[in-house]
Amino acid sequence: MCSRLALKVWREDSSEPVTELDVGKNVCRMRQSPAHRHKVATGGKDNNLKIWDLQKPEKPVFTAKNLRDDWLDLKRPHWVRDMAFIPDSDKVVTCTGYHQVHVYDPASPQRRPVLEAEYGEYPLTALSLPADGNTVVVGNTHGHIALLDLRKGLVRGCLKGLAGGVRALQCHPSQPVVASCGLDRFLRIHSLEDRKLQHKVYLKSRLNCVLLSSKDLEEVGGARGEAGSQEVKEEGEGEEDEVWDTMECVEERQKRKTTEEVTDGELKEKKKKKKGQD
């Protein structure tokens, strides 16, 4: 769990934090590496990307360096909004509030980003990595979701449909679909290959976070249907890992953050309704 100044690690049964780390102020995001569970990345406003090892809490394993000063010799502002660990390698990709996407490689000697890409003119708020490597999906505050290629940093395509700011994106681990939710109170599922909207569900409050779970949410009857659709289930807040759980770490903005628990049955009904109406 990450709060303004400290990162705390809790164990499932105890009520006292096991370790506490000082991660600097204004942290916006913290993510845990899916490959190495003890590696954690944090970043925030004017707070560069830092990768911590939870077993050695004093110093970060890797601190990113800011970009070079611009032509007026002024410091570049940086605001890390979201990050993700690229699987099968040590690299971390981040998206910033200044519409940039950076890829950092802790293994290389340079602490500046290995790849820098820009998209749009609005802050990028959410990021997700699809199952096949080399691409990343980003969303900004205007509701534009784009697929960027990480080899060169070019835009592969945009996903249309969102009318409000994107709050969270989640790609499916095996199928090429991405779920997005935002302030326009809709949950949308796009397919990544042809970039079309597949499903749209109206959930009545402003959505903050979306997670895909591989287990059944509730044991509701046996008649489920195809196994493929069971993979894609949306739930509100994850309950698995205590460290993984916290999506919103900074309380600087007071908002009514509400997330929706959509049961699988309801979701299917709504999907059917959508299919009938679309």
Add this chain to the structure above:
Amino acid sequence: MDITEVPVSQTEKAKKKKNKKPKSKRANEEGSGEGSGVEVKEEDVKMEKSEAGASFPPTFSVSEIKNKQRRHLMFMKFKQEKRKQKLQLKKKKKKERDALGDKAPPKEVPKTIENQRVYDETTVDPEDEEIAFDEGTDEFSTYFNGLTNPKVLITTSDRPRGRTVRFCEQLATVIPNAYVYYRRGLALKRVIPQCVARNFTYLIVVNEDRKVPNGLVLCHLPDGPTAHFKVSSVRLRKEMKRRGKDPTEHTPEVILNNFTTRLGHSIGRMFAALFPQDPQFVGRQVATFHNQRDFVFFRFHRYIFKNEKKVGIQELGPRFTLKLRSLQKGTFDSKFGEYEWVLKRHEMDACRRKFQL
């Protein structure tokens, strides 16, 4: 139409019809049975316009005539024929209807764009608990619970011209507890904390372009949503016909029409929170925000009940129309703010029957 009288075999006749002027054509029609030999020569001469080909389709469209004057005349004839047929049909139907008397089927309702509106799934159900809870805890809850009174600051973009200045003054008379301030090139992000410190609840910025107001930013102050509208069709008091005297200081009633979807609901609440919650019925003034096809029409009237069934109204005050362009969560911050809704023309305006508000 004339074409229907031409049988397929008389291909030459048909071609000739295309080329001849209407008068001569009429003569041809009447004498279609005879005198074909005479006309054949004429049509040979005028063959250059018609299409070659042995089989001429029985239907031909007016647009195939290349000569603009002749085409125009043919088209006018075509329209007159159509109109005549339509009138005949109407008369026939009316006769049948009268003949049936009471057993006549009910009149059909004509299709309008509002009738054919695509069902919007975000339409608010009045008994919805989630939405009620949402509205009980959103930024306007303090107003709707009676805890705060609206206090509005009206300003413009830099260096406003006469029309905009007058518009702002008239708006200030319409909205109670409103203050107009001249914008001396101040940045809005600096103005907003000062307003919050002085307990303002709303900030209205009228944007001007080419001496005419064309945009409105409505910002709810403690930390509330900011709506950006496009303003069109502004009529000041001088330009209104048959208007009453100037509005008094009584707080008006507010009418909000047709804000059905969830977004419309939020915008409706924004408009409602501009006015104090208890209207003074003595003043008999009413401000109306009527939403139709995503345009919000603002009118300000004074009413008087002549008897129980009849009301007389007098329009006072400015009138204008608004169209929502974006709704941003948080106070005005166009670069880094998060938008709850943004008008994306190519995506949202593609279907004529789908509306957002």
